[in-house]
Amino acid sequence: MRYAAIFLSCLVLCSCTYYSLVEGRAKHTVNDTYVIRTESPWNARSLGSATILSQHGQNLDSLIFFRPTADGEAPLVINTEYGKKMPIFKKGTSFIELPDLMKSSLMAAGYDDVLIQRTENALMDGNKALRVDFTMKMRAGPLLKGFSMMSIKKDTLFTVMFMAEETTYFPMVAKDAESLVASVSLLK
């Protein structure tokens, strides 16, 4: 009986801990889709269908790996409560449509003043990708600065997005986030 109680307590405590350590200088697989190499340690958690890495806490900096988005699905979905008005990724979407898809998705998710600062052609695991730099505001929080890397492979959209508080945390974490995103290779 005593062992059962201890076992149950451990089970309860484990379920309370939703962050796990992602060790630095190692390879990891995220969402069964992205293989990454970390330089620094990160904290990881799953939220909805996405996996979020953070160094100082999710509201201050977060590197989000979205699940691959197929035709007719909403990209950038974390919380299902926003799902009903999220824009849809359609088969045949060209790269030039991606910045607006990203912007309208972020607005539908409740962010304000989403401003696209720059777009740039890039590569993700050797596939054509688009990098979009942006700023936006959280309703009850600070100004955020970030970038997203989006690639389309076999009519599926892959998105990794980094965002952090603009003045302090973006400069602190952006370099690690950049190198991690550059290391992404796709399993699917």
Add this chain to the structure above:
Amino acid sequence: MLKPGRRWGPFAHSLIALTLCACANNSSQFESGLRDATLGAPVLSDDKPASQQAEANSADVVLSAYGISNLKPAERPALESDEGGLWSALEEHERMVSVAGNRITDEALNGYIKDVVCKISGPYCPQIRVYVLRVPDFNANMSPTGKMEVWSGLLLRARNEAEMAAVLGHEFGHFLRRHTIQTQRDSVARGNFLQFAAVALGLAGAPAGSMDMMRLADLAGRMAYSRDHEREADGYGLRVLFDNGYDLTASPALWKRLKEERSKADSPDHFNLFTASHPSIEERAEEQTKLTERLSSRITSPQKGRERYLEHILPHRAGFIEDEIARKPKAAALALLDLLIEDGVRLGELYFYKGEVHRQSADKKGPEEALKWYGKALTSEGAPSKLHKFKALAHLRLEQKAQARTEFETYLQKMPKAPDADLVRSQLEELK
């Protein structure tokens, strides 16, 4: 043979429960100095003989019903009082609103709205702090501490200063009458009463379900109380319009349009006795029309303040519309745009956004429909230069590459330094 004691017992218990609840609903929660006797009672009386109606429904009756001389809002209560606790919580909320990411900090817009608030609030102006927020819903709110929130959804839907002032005046009414503390006290009193009634009904052996019935009656009572506050605040809204020489028809006109928007958006206003915290839109429009009829003759040259209003709102309108499109279903966005188009200001911009709603929709005919509206926008005043990029995207969807190329080129000519100019150039290369 009938045994009345057993057969009628549950019914009698239920009746007692409901009566007790009705008593609770009638408990007075007002302080001296606040108008309490007529809360919820109609200001105008339709049931008097025709000979007495004119006098009973005169402008003086309306104005005295919404008198402000004996009210003392915004006086800081003692910290240990129930109102003191409420103030502390509201001040903490205000601190969060003051740094909210969706707060609009544009000085011209804030200054203008603050001026209107000062105009309608007169001597209370120094006690009121206005926060303009980007929230795509028709609303404003005010707390007894003097914090007023004005949402972008209201600014987008009002067509002139008088309409905006009607809503701000309504919120000012809540502030004047300290409705928040009244609601809190009412809620505590009802909760206490329900606890007592639960014990009493248990001791009396009331049948299962009696308490549920009381809770339902209590809920209906709370909502009715809230609706009475809203009716009273509507009256104050009209009163401040009258005092400042605004066009009184602004208020009913706004309510009628809101009703039209909701029914077009497939979300008509269904009144529910147990959940409606506000009176139905029909009732508000009708009541405001009646009151307006009594007061209008006293205003010689009613002001709408349309030019002033548009001068301050139009620079922000595109952003407000984008918020609505991003967060509302297609039918709701189109219903709103149709009403804005009806108003006829800067139509090119509105047709462009109507095209955007169609282009962004999952509808197969979306791109074709979007192109129709983009075309209409280009022949109207105020179409934005970025329209050409979105027109190109719609052509791309329809695999009309030549037209897409032309539109992309026009976009680059008009906006050579756009943040996505390089991306458009590389897209043009692909199209060659």
